[in-house]
Structure formats: C-alpha cells, structure tokens
Amino acid sequence: MRIENEGLKPCFSNRIKNKFKDGKVYVSFFKIRFNCGIQYRAAALAGIITQFIWGLMQILLYRAFYSSSPEAFPMGLAQLSSYFWLQQAFMNLFMTWFLDADIIESITSGGIAYELCRPLDLYNMWYIKSLSSRFSKTAIRCLPILVVASIFPKPYNLSMITSLNLTVTFLISMTLGFGVVVAFSMLIYVITFFTLSPIGIRIVALSLMEFLSGGIIPIPFLPESIQKIVELLPFASMQNTPFRIYSGNIKGMEILFSIILQAFWLMLLIILGKYLMKRAVNNAVVQGG
Structure with a gap:
C-alpha cells in the first residue's frame, strides 16, 4: 500500500504542475490580447x-416622455440616467453584437487546425481571448464617461453608490454578467462549426441578445407579462441585472435572486458550450494540406 501511494504522488504533482503551466499560458493570451486592444487610442477617443x-x-x-406623466414609468428619470450612463461606459463589456473576427475566421477558413495543435483546451483559450478583447476596450473608455457623467446636474447625472455592500454586490453582478455575455458568445462560435455560413446565426442570435438584454429598451419598460419571462432568460443576466442594481431599481431579496440566476446561467452556458465544443472538434473536417 505504501508503494502504491508513492507511485501516485508524482502523478498528482505532475497534474498540478500542468494545470499551473496552462494557467500561465492563458494569462499570456489575456495579456497579448489586452495589449493589442489598448493600442488604438484614436479609435478609443472617438468611441468615448x-x-x-x-x-x-x-x-x-x-x-420628453417623462415630462408628461413621470409616475407612469417603472423607473425614475434619475435611475434611468444612471442605467444609460453605465450602459455607455461599459458598452464594450456587454455589447452583444461584438464577436471576435479572428475566431470566426479561424473556423470558416480552416485555420482552426493550427489551434487544435496546441496542447490547450480550445474553449478556455477562446473564452480568455474574448474576455481580454472586451476588457481592454473598456479599460481605456469607461473612466472618462463615468467621470463626466457623475458631474452632470441631477437627474441627468450618474448617481454615486454610498453603500459598501451595494458596491460589492454591483461588482459581483458585473463580473457574472460579463461572464454570461462571453459564454453566450462562445455558443455562437461553436454553432458556427455546424453551419455553412456564420451570417445567419449571428444575425438571429445577436438581435435577440441586444433586445432581450435591455440594450435597446430597459427590460422594466417591457409589458409586464413579457417582462416576467424575459427576466428568467440568460439575456436578462447580462447588463440588465448589474445596471438595475446600481440604479436602485432592484432591491432586497430580488438582488440575491438575480445574482443566483446569473451564476446559474453562467455555469449552464459554459457547460453547454464545452459539450458542444467537444462534439464540434471531434467531427470537424479541415480541407487542404
């Protein structure tokens, strides 16, 4: 029994070392994409x-609508102003229409063959690349918008959070929502394996994401019967939840339920994405030499 245990130790330690090495590689991918994303300063200024x-x-x-009957709306004008300023400041984190052109190109052109030669999990690698691309664009754009929006006169300004608990809750929800957006984008990449052209799935999926996530109209402004259904979908766990938590439109136990729902969709989408990725890679056929 003692000999068996000694034989298992090197195996276990090797696994730990391999995981650590993989982690360093993923960090390197993140840094490379991040550095590429922050180089385009002129584009960032125009975007701001x-x-x-x-x-x-x-x-x-x-x-203009609030001036007629403000009590008829589900969000106060101050809450709505904070929602829109956050939407603009963190647009690159939550923009549903953004897909990494390099990943799409590698699938449609056959360049995926080079990706598969790397001793890394393809899903994890693409997920990290997508995270970094979005985060780098946000890092150089969000702060100027937040600063200027906060000094606007009420109720057109970005209101500031005064509670530490609410700040922590908002940051947790932001992180989960960001993860859900990337995980859903990963599904679109994977589904592209099974289609002749990525255009159709992109148009349908991105249009649904943009509308149902509150990107065009905040979800509270939808009819109540539709709103109850939409709030349970993964799209509502993207920008809708953290922005409404910040603005004070979601309170109490509703915040806890919303965050749990975000975590649920994040795990489910990642599990589904990894499963479909495994099937796609096993059945992938690359033409050419």
Missing part, C-alpha cells in the same frame, strides 16, 4: 465622444 453623445441623447429622449 460617440458613446457620451449617444447616452445624452437617450436621456433627453426619455425626458
């Missing part, structure tokens, strides 16, 4: 100006 103007236009548009 565009997002700031667009956010202001949205607020002024809704203000």
